[in-house]
Amino acid sequence: MGSNLPLESRVARLTVASLRNLCEAQKVPGASSLLKEELITFCMKNIDRKELEGFCSAQEDIYFVENMAKAIKWAASSKIVRLDPKSDYTLVNGVFTLRRSDGYEEYNIRFVNQTTDDIATSCECVDFREKGYFCGHQMSVLIRCFSLGLFSLDQWTGPMTPEGEDLVLAGVFRKRRR
Ligand SMILES: [Zn+2]
Known part of the structure; x- marks a missing residue:
């Protein structure tokens, strides 16, 4: 579900907190001071596409089941x-x-x-x-x-x-x- 959206849109709908957690888990420094828009670009640039896709899918599954x-x-x-x-x-x-x-x-x-x-x-x-x-x-x-x-x-x-x-x-x- 959601995989028909461009990856950037899927990343953009995540919360700032979960994007920061992702950067931390991926051991990518420098995310903590960034605002939402910068953080999206930062993640797209510094985190592997497969990792980002997997993270988005997991978050989307959680959203789906909770709702x-x-x-x-x-x-x-x-x-x-x-x-x-x-x-x-x-x-x-x-x-x-x-x-x-x-x-x-x-x-x-x-x-x-x-x-x-x-x-x-x-x-x-x-x-x-x-x-x-x-x-x-x-x-x-x-x-x-x-x-x-x-x-x-x-x-x-x-x-x-x-x-x-x-x-x-x-x-x-x-x-x-x-
Ligand atoms: Zn609605």
Whole structure:
């Protein structure tokens, strides 16, 4: 997942703390005083491409699993995740609303499936718009689609990881079978 993005974009969406940790682990000195933009260039220049790719993949897997776990909880609430009832396998429109102490977050989510093996997904949040992540909001809509039977895990060709699949199987489908 995420490997279709250019490596620099994948590095750019990591936190400053994790980039500094990477430099430390790679024993590349001089990273501690750099700001985010400089740090990205520094890592691209001083760290082996394979190492960078491996690090990005590991961080992306963590992001995916953490958000999938949250999404499974969110998707169980009809206050948090609402689907347009006209949604089907070819077009899903969802709204994610989460109350916070200082107001609430609301995002529109859309999945468009034009060719049956190529699903385009989007969300209005920063994680998707600026970082290209398949965010927790999209995941929660995906989980709702699964639990409504709009499509199955096998039919889903959008972002997924083996660990994410395990969470979905344990958290969504096992419940339905009972
Ligand atoms: Zn989002």
